[in-house]
Amino acid sequence: MSVRGKSQTRSRFRRPSAIPGFPLAFGYTLTYLGLIVLIPLGALVLRASSLGMMGLSGVISDERVLSALRISFGLSFAAALLNAIFGLVVAWVLVRYDFPGRKLVHAAVDLPFALPTAVAGIALAALYAPNGWIGQPLAAWGIKAAYTPLGIFIALVFVGLPFAVRTVEPLIVEIDREIEEVSATLGATRAQTLWRVVLPPLTPAILTGFALAFARAVGEYGSVIFIAGNIPYVSEIAPILIVIRLEEFNYAGATGIAVVMLAISFATLLVINLIQSWSRRRFGYV
Amino acid sequence: MSEAPKPHRPTTEARWVRVTTTLVSLVFLGLFLVLPLIAVFVEAFRSGVGAYFASFQDPDALAAIRLTLMVAAIAVPLNLVFGIAASWAIAKFHFKGKSLLITLIDLPFSVSPVVAGLVFILLFGAQGLLGPWLRAHDVEIIFALPGIVLATVFVTFPFVARELIPLMQDQGTADEEAALSLGASGFKAFWTVTLPNVRWALLYGVLLCNARAMGEFGAVAVVSGHIRGETNTMPLHVEILYNEYNFVAAFAVASLLALLALLTLAAKSFLEWRYGDAIAARAAH
Amino acid sequence: MDIRVDHLSKGFADTAALKDVCLSVRSGELMALLGPSGSGKTTLLRVIAGLEMPDEGRVFFGEEDATHVPVQKRGVGFVFQHYALFRHMTVAQNIGYGLRVRTRSKRPPSSDIEARIRNLLALVQLEDLGARYPGQLSGGQRQRVALARALAVEPRVLLLDEPFGALDAKVRKDLRRWLREIHEHTGQTTIFVTHDQDEALELADRVTILKEGGVEQTGTPEEVHEDPATPFVMSFIGDTTCLPVSTRDGALWYDGTRLSVAAPAGDVQVTELYVRPWDLAFVKEGEPDALAGTVAAIRRSAGGRRASVRLSSGQMLEAEISTDSLLNAQDIVFLRILRGKVFRDT
Numbered sequence: 052m053s054v055r056g057k058s059q060t061r062s063r064f065r066r067p068s069a070i071p072g073f074p075l076a077f078g079y080t081l082t083y084l085g086l087i088v089l090i091p092l093g094a095l096v097l098r099a100s101s102l103g104m105m106g107l108s109g110v111i112s113d114e115r116v117l118s119a120l121r122i123s124f125g126l127s128f129a130a131a132l133l134n135a136i137f138g139l140v141v142a143w144v145l146v147r148y149d150f151p152g153r154k155l156v157h158a159a160v161d162l163p164f165a166l167p168t169a170v171a172g173i174a175l176a177a178l179y180a181p182n183g184w185i186g187q188p189l190a191a192w193g194i195k196a197a198y199t200p201l202g203i204f205i206a207l208v209f210v211g212l213p214f215a216v217r218t219v220e221p222l223i224v225e226i227d228r229e230i231e232e233v234s235a236t237l238g239a240t241r242a243q244t245l246w247r248v249v250l251p252p253l254t255p256a257i258l259t260g261f262a263l264a265f266a267r268a269v270g271e272y273g274s275v276i277f278i279a280g281n282i283p284y285v286s287e288i289a290p291i292l293i294v295i296r297l298e299e300f301n302y303a304g305a306t307g308i309a310v311v312m313l314a315i316s317f318a319t320l321l322v323i324n325l326i327q328s329w330s331r332r333r334f335g336y337v
Numbered sequence: 338m339s340e341a342p343k344p345h346r347p348t349t350e351a352r353w354v355r356v357t358t359t360l361v362s363l364v365f366l367g368l369f370l371v372l373p374l375i376a377v378f379v380e381a382f383r384s385g386v387g388a389y390f391a392s393f394q395d396p397d398a399l400a401a402i403r404l405t406l407m408v409a410a411i412a413v414p415l416n417l418v419f420g421i422a423a424s425w426a427i428a429k430f431h432f433k434g435k436s437l438l439i440t441l442i443d444l445p446f447s448v449s450p451v452v453a454g455l456v457f458i459l460l461f462g463a464q465g466l467l468g469p470w471l472r473a474h475d476v477e478i479i480f481a482l483p484g485i486v487l488a489t490v491f492v493t494f495p496f497v498a499r500e501l502i503p504l505m506q507d508q509g510t511a512d513e514e515a516a517l518s519l520g521a522s523g524f525k526a527f528w529t530v531t532l533p534n535v536r537w538a539l540l541y542g543v544l545l546c547n548a549r550a551m552g553e554f555g556a557v558a559v560v561s562g563h564i565r566g567e568t569n570t571m572p573l574h575v576e577i578l579y580n581e582y583n584f585v586a587a588f589a590v591a592s593l594l595a596l597l598a599l600l601t602l603a604a605k606s607f608l609e610w611r612y613g614d615a616i617a618a619r620a621a622h
Numbered sequence: 623m624d625i626r627v628d629h630l631s632k633g634f635a636d637t638a639a640l641k642d643v644c645l646s647v648r649s650g651e652l653m654a655l656l657g658p659s660g661s662g663k664t665t666l667l668r669v670i671a672g673l674e675m676p677d678e679g680r681v682f683f684g685e686e687d688a689t690h691v692p693v694q695k696r697g698v699g700f701v702f703q704h705y706a707l708f709r710h711m712t713v714a715q716n717i718g719y720g721l722r723v724r725t726r727s728k729r730p731p732s733s734d735i736e737a738r739i740r741n742l743l744a745l746v747q748l749e750d751l752g753a754r755y756p757g758q759l760s761g762g763q764r765q766r767v768a769l770a771r772a773l774a775v776e777p778r779v780l781l782l783d784e785p786f787g788a789l790d791a792k793v794r795k796d797l798r799r800w801l802r803e804i805h806e807h808t809g810q811t812t813i814f815v816t817h818d819q820d821e822a823l824e825l826a827d828r829v830t831i832l833k834e835g836g837v838e839q840t841g842t843p844e845e846v847h848e849d850p851a852t853p854f855v856m857s858f859i860g861d862t863t864c865l866p867v868s869t870r871d872g873a874l875w876y877d878g879t880r881l882s883v884a885a886p887a888g889d890v891q892v893t894e895l896y897v898r899p900w901d902l903a904f905v906k907e908g909e910p911d912a913l914a915g916t917v918a919a920i921r922r923s924a925g926g927r928r929a930s931v932r933l934s935s936g937q938m939l940e941a942e943i944s945t946d947s948l949l950n951a952q953d954i955v956f957l958r959i960l961r962g963k964v965f966r967d968t
Contacts, residue, residue: 064432064433065430065431065432065433066430066431066432068429068430068431068510069514069517070429070430070510070513070514070517070523070526071517071523072425072429072523072524072527073426073429073430073432075422076422076423076425076426077426077430077432079419079422080419080422080423080426080427080438083419083422084419084423084438084441084442087487087490087491087494088441088444088445088491088494089441090460091456091457091459091460091491092444092448092456094456094459094460094465094466095452095455095456095459097466098459098466137362137365140358140361140362140365141362141365141366143358144358144359144362145362147349148355148358148359150359154606154610156362156363156366157606158602158603158605158606159366159370159371159602160366160370161602161605162370162374162598162602163370164545164548165545165548165552165597165598165599165601165602165605166373166374166552166594166595166598167551167552167553167554167571167572167591167594167598168450168552168554168555168572169552169554169572169573169575169576169591169594170377170552170572170575170591170594170595170598171373172554173377173575173579173587173588173591174373174374174376174377174380174591175373176579177376177380177584177588178372178373178376183376184372184376185368185372205369208369209369209370209373212369212370227704227706228348229702229704229706230706230708231347231348232347232348232673232693232700232702232706233700233702233706233771234708234719234723235347235348235673235692235693235694236671236672236673236693236694236696236698236699236700236772237699237719237720237723237771237772237774237775238694238695238697238720238723238724238775239694239719239720239723240694240723241347241349241350241351243723245350247719247723248708251710252709252710266446266447267447269449270447270448270449270450270451270452270555271449271555272449272450272451272554272555272558273450273554273555273558273572277576277579290449290450290451290452290555291451293451293452293455293559294451294558294559297455297458297559300464302458302459302462302464305455306455306459309449309451309452309455309456312449312452313448313452316444316447316448316449319447320440320443320444320447324440333710333755346675347672347673347692347693347694
């Protein structure tokens, strides 16, 4: 009975398979995941819980912290929104239209994935500084980009763009042309076809791209700090405030902000998963 | 001239719409992506070629380059091994909680790099959970190489795994079962069947992992302590030079990182173009 | 609505998809476009729909030259092989789509649209499934939704591309009969594309057979079956064996045997004789026009039994046998060719 009993209890967790190596691969995966990701993140949560509710709310209700969180989330939302819209247009153009240099442009979309954030940060700062290539003409119109929220917004658009493009692109590729053709045979104009037939199935991907771009923007540090100027209450984002608190050896302060940001990360992940499972149920694909 | 113009294909937009959206996209991408890249190189060569190369005579710059290479050389293989193990367990077997595991593996992508650095300070720093024990045993993690490696491993954690998992899931287990039925051992089946099936996706994941490992800034900035010549990676060195208003040197070092990014993109595009089918049945990003 | 296609040609990149195709479909007719893959039948259907533009030639809907009428205004109902249902819309929304996208002045009131959807759901026997999503339907049900959606706009012509291609054998048969009934009920001019000769012969009023972008023959099922115009039609419609023959003394000869099939009158050379499995008779040894052979295999098919006979020349010949035949593999048999079809060499 021992053999059968054992295999039965095991099969509840894992379906039996002829392929070997599960215990080793699964064990290693869990151990490594635990050591590198889960235990360190657990340490953060533990530290935060030792502050207690009072301590935590004390950290967060600080005016400067609130302002930094507002700036981070507000600008990230705006940047993700712009990326979602332009990401859709760019993805559509890249998939559907042919123009010289299309392949090059296609590769360039991934640049923010590949370019180190510090490099992007100083490049954007140089471009949008009052004497920079773009900063100068903007200044002539009375618009100041560097060392203002606008500068942060620009940096956040830069880092989030590939997420927005790359999540909708594969779905545009997979759109069944017959869907568009049948819509045309039924008398729909091209605009009606795009709005009523093409766009609705893309919505989950657009939302996912938005959420990914948002999550990335909220946590972004390297590309922002150079262009932001980091003026408290004006252009100071939450991640830089964590670094400042650490430099002041104010670990409680840093932990408090970090826990809020981590909670937002989890919430974003949850939202993405919900969108995808909703989409899978509704349309049968992600 | 009397003939009416042929209507355009019913599944595409009017010409003016195509032209406008294409131009808008190109201007948008040019402004946000291409211009910053050009700026890096223009600023780096602002004071001439001589000044550019002089930037690399600085021993601190050379130390930063060495450190960056070393960190990547440790972090990338670690995540490579993890990626293979995780994708083997997830793609070749059915077990409960699989989607939770995948979500957890993706977790580091949605954690701010600064928070990633912070968690290791809270764990290993002077006031951290293990801080007193580490000091008693004379082990340095924070403000030293191990801390930098740990932070880098954390932020580059999912890269290889998330390239491999969807591909190996699509490929199923038929090839491995065939190999096993022909008498191959599990390891042999992996080495002769599974690995060749995923080798381009593996390379693809390693490329992306490496680019991020060499370029990571936020997480490393928090744990490094910015000790010149010792715990400064290239991105940190760029920051220091920039903050010292040594723009030419800052952009010179930055141009090396930009070059790395361009090479990565070129290799990535080549892999997608040449081995597109072998990389992902479902697109990865 | 009469549909007429006049000297239509269309090429894709380097291949000619249609070559000087002429076709006319009478109002209320059910026409099948039959051919192997690559014969241009789907391209022809798409040109009629306005989904493809011809390089040359014209398409007429009645007296109207529709060649340059955009697909939106052509008034066709197109049913795709894989249905192309909108997955994010319910069945009822799918069916009502063509009415709802009309401009305000041409759009029927909402209550009329609802009534129309109900009628169509009843017509395709899906009364209770209006609120379902396409993902929740079986293949045959999706097919019927696609048809209802196409009929909703009251098209001038109904076009179906391989309407049963994606269904399994049993469902195919049912839907075939059902489509015929719908056609008799609505009297809708209908053109459908198929590669399945049974489907074309059973369903259509007339059949057009295409090969490599050109029309080989148009006719009733009876005509194309009994009097094929070309060797291609002969071998495409029904099973056929082609025997190399020669003409001598006003008779056809195969492998030294004078056949009882009459040679065509006049001084024409014939080199090929096309024989159907049911145009053969088993005879006794010694008949002068009998071909000797060995039974290679006996096969059971849906319609009856077949013997594959290897003639002494090595040529294989398919012959129909009765279900109670005692013939076995390896038996030596003698076959007489009762009928055959010859084509003048070109």
